[in-house]
Amino acid sequence: MPTSTLDRERIVADLAEALDVPAEQLTDDVNVLDLGLDSVRLMSLIERWRAAGALRADIAVLAADPVIGSWVRELTAD
Template identity: 35%
Template sequence: MTTHTGEMLTLERMRADIAKMVHEDPEAIALDDNLMDLGLDSMRVLNLLVRWNETGIGLDFSELAEHTTLQGWWEVVQRRLAQIQDSPTR
């Protein structure tokens, strides 16, 4: 999905954005790491959501709050991308 800024929301971008937020190298963020244990709190998650929603994906905080791993968040994103692609008004 292209974005308002020309960027796509990818797993790699999500990993890099999370890593920057918690002052880690992207390679240090595993798919199954508990992101809250790495230092993400609700304010940081909201900041990530603002950045990611600039892509037009329209994620909601409650969707991500149900998950604590990058894998869980990526699955939410994939479901949302599929919904957008299947939408007749895209």
């Protein structure tokens, strides 16, 4: 079974690219929906993260708690 190559740095970098904001702005308490992340970009990120081995990347789970810290915990959990 593949292991995830995702870590906080990669998740934040991908979000910064998708949102066109500096990564430094993306602290663990930031709600990405408030920054304009839409469902199309979220699906694109999920596909990228699944390809990196984050099998837990699920749109319903991430959309239910769209805070970066929660996403990092969910996507990097074993």
